Amino acid sequence: MTLWIAVIATGIGCYLLKYAGLAAPRRLLDNPWVRRFAMTVPVALLAALIALQAVAEGDRLVLDVPRLCALATAVLALLLRAPFLLVILIAAGTAAGLRALGV
């Protein structure tokens, strides 16, 4: 039962957080500082997510070789201008392949 409360509170809370941004007062958006911060902040957040998903598990930093190799091949594919889906497939394939080989 309490698990349901956590699920619903998270669900509704997450929706309200999204709506709050989308429905922010016009005045706030016309402020050049807010505008520039909002423009740049996804770069910082996405970069942080990449770093954490690559090497963090909970509050520990771990070096998982197949996962890191997967990211390295993704970078290589991006440098070679591979299309989006191919980049993802190469990354997943690298990690899965290395793990199948017992790395």
Place this chain on the structure above:
Amino acid sequence: MNRFSSASPGIALLNRAPVRDGLGVGLAVGFSGLAFGTTAVTAGLSVAQTCALSLLAFTGASQFALVGVIAGGGSLVAGTLGALLLGTRNTLYGLRLADLLDWRGARRLIAAQGVIDETSAVALAQHGRSDARAGFTTTFAVLFLLWNATTLVGALATERIGDPNAFGLDAVGPAIFLALLWPRLMEGGRTLLVGVLGAAIALAATPFLPPGVPVLLASAAALIALDSPSPTGPTGQEDSR
């Protein structure tokens, strides 16, 4: 140009860059619902709770954060707060998208559920409002359907899949975000600096703060974009003459 105007509407639609981008991202990311369904049921959620979370929260990082805390035996309050903290970045995306999409009323109420990493990245990568709206809508629709469908499949099939890492699903997340961020990183200069600094802040804070908080802290990296001498856009060009 005229070659396509006589083609069927479906083909014409697929030839639009924002629709193609949205489909690509939606198809690529949507299937990671499998990983979520699996993780959530393994953590002790019922299939119904797992699906409700994907439908209502519809933001992967927050969902994984809540389930991760539950799996680790953490308190539900801490789990919920962590998920909400992680969800505040969608507020920032919304702030940016509000101007670009410019939707009101019922349309905005529906669109709000779609304000997440992937839809924002696709919408912001387009040129002009019409393309941004098309990119946002395509990504949202494809991703919402796939994410929820694969959450259900993943939850139901948990016993059979065993270890999603064996399929390299854990590498899909960072690879997707990297591919999305790539064009911005290639701008170099201050944008690249913001990215590197954001990653560094998150990594440095991880051992000391509860999961979810380091990502939020990383948004402070965007502050260094504020001290540029004139109010220019990301292109850095001020067309004064």
